[in-house]
Amino acid sequence: MIVLSTDFGLEGPYIGQVKAAIYQQTPDCCIIDLFSDLPCFHPEAAASLIAAYCQNFPIGTVFLTVVDPGVGMGEHTPMVVKAGGCWFVGPGNGLFDRVIKRDRQSQCWRISWRPETLSHSFHARDLFAPIAAELAQGSFPEWKLDLMAAPDPASLENNYFRVAYIDHFGNLVSGIEAKCVPLDSVLMLCGKKISYARTFGECAPGALFWYENSNGLVEIAANRASAASLLNAAIGDHIHI
Amino acid sequence: MIVLSTDFGLEGPYIGQVKAAIYQQTPDCCIIDLFSDLPCFHPEAAASLIAAYCQNFPIGTVFLTVVDPGVGMGEHTPMVVKAGGCWFVGPGNGLFDRVIKRDRQSQCWRISWRPETLSHSFHARDLFAPIAAELAQGSFPEWKLDLMAAPDPASLENNYFRVAYIDHFGNLVSGIEAKCVPLDSVLMLCGKKISYARTFGECAPGALFWYENSNGLVEIAANRASAASLLNAAIGDHIHI
Amino acid sequence: MIVLSTDFGLEGPYIGQVKAAIYQQTPDCCIIDLFSDLPCFHPEAAASLIAAYCQNFPIGTVFLTVVDPGVGMGEHTPMVVKAGGCWFVGPGNGLFDRVIKRDRQSQCWRISWRPETLSHSFHARDLFAPIAAELAQGSFPEWKLDLMAAPDPASLENNYFRVAYIDHFGNLVSGIEAKCVPLDSVLMLCGKKISYARTFGECAPGALFWYENSNGLVEIAANRASAASLLNAAIGDHIHI
Structure with missing residues (x-):
């Protein structure tokens, strides 16, 4: 393959x-x-x-x-x-x-x-x-x-503490392995604080959260909304923990 | 497959x-x-x-x-x-x-x-x-x-009387089976009346029409133009017959 | 195939x-x-x-x-x-x-x-x-x-002296076979003069040049920039040699 x-x-x-x-x-x-x-x-x-x-x-x-x-x-x-x-x-x-x-x-x-x-x-x-x-x-x-x-x-670095990819839905995939980040961590991106949620359904529509995506990376998303637009975020923007 | x-x-x-x-x-x-x-x-x-x-x-x-x-x-x-x-x-x-x-x-x-x-x-x-x-x-x-x-x-419903898909060319695919719609029907979408034509070539450039697409659905199109732009139409807009 | x-x-x-x-x-x-x-x-x-x-x-x-x-x-x-x-x-x-x-x-x-x-x-x-x-x-x-x-x-024509395709990077692919164009030729497109370079790395960032692309066509590009945006070029625009 x-x-x-x-x-x-x-x-x-x-x-x-x-x-x-x-x-x-x-x-x-x-x-x-x-x-x-x-x-x-x-x-x-x-x-x-x-x-x-x-x-x-x-x-x-x-x-x-x-x-x-x-x-x-x-x-x-x-x-x-x-x-x-x-x-x-x-x-x-x-x-x-x-x-x-x-x-x-x-x-x-x-x-x-x-x-x-x-x-x-x-x-x-x-x-x-x-x-x-x-x-x-x-x-x-x-x-x-x-x-x-x-x-x-x-x-060599283990993590890339930045936005690495923005998908079709406006979700922001980071280069950070989620297993390195305690669940009570608050992330800072583009001047906003972002807390953890297990998944989309646990957040109000439009609310930002971070979660472990299906490939083990920290991903910043919003329920039924584009996190990229809400944050005006771009590839390479720093994520602070 | x-x-x-x-x-x-x-x-x-x-x-x-x-x-x-x-x-x-x-x-x-x-x-x-x-x-x-x-x-x-x-x-x-x-x-x-x-x-x-x-x-x-x-x-x-x-x-x-x-x-x-x-x-x-x-x-x-x-x-x-x-x-x-x-x-x-x-x-x-x-x-x-x-x-x-x-x-x-x-x-x-x-x-x-x-x-x-x-x-x-x-x-x-x-x-x-x-x-x-x-x-x-x-x-x-x-x-x-x-x-x-x-x-x-x-x-269950047979038809979806709305815009279901907008393609690359701006054609508006409905969820309506064409065989349910007499050819002399005039459709209403976004406040405009739309008549039937067999195919693109039968209409003036820029003219709106509806036809049976190659999968049997009612589709609203315009010859050499984007029906979506002409009508400012979006997914879910109602189509009245 | x-x-x-x-x-x-x-x-x-x-x-x-x-x-x-x-x-x-x-x-x-x-x-x-x-x-x-x-x-x-x-x-x-x-x-x-x-x-x-x-x-x-x-x-x-x-x-x-x-x-x-x-x-x-x-x-x-x-x-x-x-x-x-x-x-x-x-x-x-x-x-x-x-x-x-x-x-x-x-x-x-x-x-x-x-x-x-x-x-x-x-x-x-x-x-x-x-x-x-x-x-x-x-x-x-x-x-x-x-x-x-x-x-x-x-x-039938051998060449198409126009922009034939604009790619993801904003490179302008012409319909001109590069073997027909001497390397010291200056091209004119959208009112700008464009000289030859062998490849991207030979030009300053943002500089326009033409080169022979990997399929033998004349292509107009800019190092780390979009030639299409710099020139405001569109499919069909004339290229003069």
Whole structure:
């Protein structure tokens, strides 16, 4: 199974082109669009989302993940990471720091292989998709990769104390693991105090609350209303505990 | 085949997570996104759309359908319905009333099974997806279900005389079966009178008309223009005949 | 493999219904959403995009393509085109002119077959999907098609000197093949002069440039900014060289 998480947007041909590249190598591959709208220019936010949302997938899943503010600048090493029994493929700009942090046995490789045709601006299709397809087929393309030192977990953050994602309903997903936050904590976001509730139904319509979402992250929501609008919140806004 | 119809929005990880749950049980399942943008908070509108749009699918199709204004309130019984040779899985909040109305042999079950891990806020992934996957594999998980009385068809409505959906082009899909409306009927919506035309090409550019859409519902449209903008219409607006 | 490129929008049931029609004939078919947001009412723009983006797909790929300003007017012949070893199915309104232009051995057929149930407004589902499914299965439904003369390539344009598509990032994709434009050319769009850069990283943040995108088309972009907003550009705007 290959899971796509990118900032390419839902529109346009990009996701389809990546899938076509995968299917040409492995026509029976099961491909899932997890996120097509990861926040542009926020690899740290994406890193916390990937670490939380990858947890329900089976061992061996390949996550192809791209959020890259420096398209075409060649400043980020293309990487493969093995962590928690799964594979992660994408630019080495911190996207995989949180999954590495969580598994002390993580391994990292630089993708040294280059395909015959490599566009400047579309490494997801030309470089990452072929590597992901090989991994999904169960083969490890050793000659295309150089083992490199994994970053020291002690140097990596566990949580991202900011708004990491805003969903369709206006719910604000943070990069904070809920298990780190006592239930009587009051959060501060955009100048407002926000208390815990177990779920939507326990709050008055329009009332703000925080809860543990179905992937274990602190999420700030409002019953039948958009927390994003009520708070005028944006990706990257600080959440104080 | 499993057909997804939800109000989760196209963005974000929700549809992908539901698919991942299905594929883990039945990797070869064919999954179709029918609606990802059913109108939030309008289960009656969704009920009329599902009844109309399910008709072109083969016997045995499993419809996983969610529009649930009471997320996490536990007020809606999780349900399985068999009607017209197909399966419907979702919250028991009226979503399946119209498919039940149409088949006098409809059967209903309460989902009594609970998975080991059940989030408060994501029954589609944790509860409905595993049930849908079993039904799609052709097995009937009797021990997870309690037969319950189907609602009396006489108590259920056939039509929803309102705007049920607004599409990409600004066309207004109603919840009214076109076969119930004589072609010389003039509809009233948002204070404007709207006459019948067979199709777009028969009207002047910008002119409003109603016609029978390709799924048998009354649809209000304008040639090369957005009927929604011309009428300033919204989901739930009354249509008078 | 069937590749869908339409102006149906990402929302709503249309793409799902087309896929359902295909899967009912060929359940194992690999279907890729390439474009769901081709520019409405601009078949010429779509023609240049299809010609550029079809090039990375394998021989035998079936492209089901719809941009049809005249829905239900019956003025466009439903067509099948064979060009460059691939199949193209859709309305005969110029959508396939550029792929025909490129292959002197192109062949064209009028779809003379009509299914038992054919809606006025949804030929993609009722007419094109069944034909595409047969072609994808490797069978050529000769009795459903009438060979017709392909248009004279000399009468067809190679390039579309306008904005053909605006992506999620605000990049402006033209219908101009980059190999036809010397790198020292200065483009004019919306009254501004735009010079070449190899890629995003070579420009100051916010600076406009043109480059060859990963599908060989001239694309106008800005580093970390939306070229569409900076120029206030729209689909169909002229690009002067």
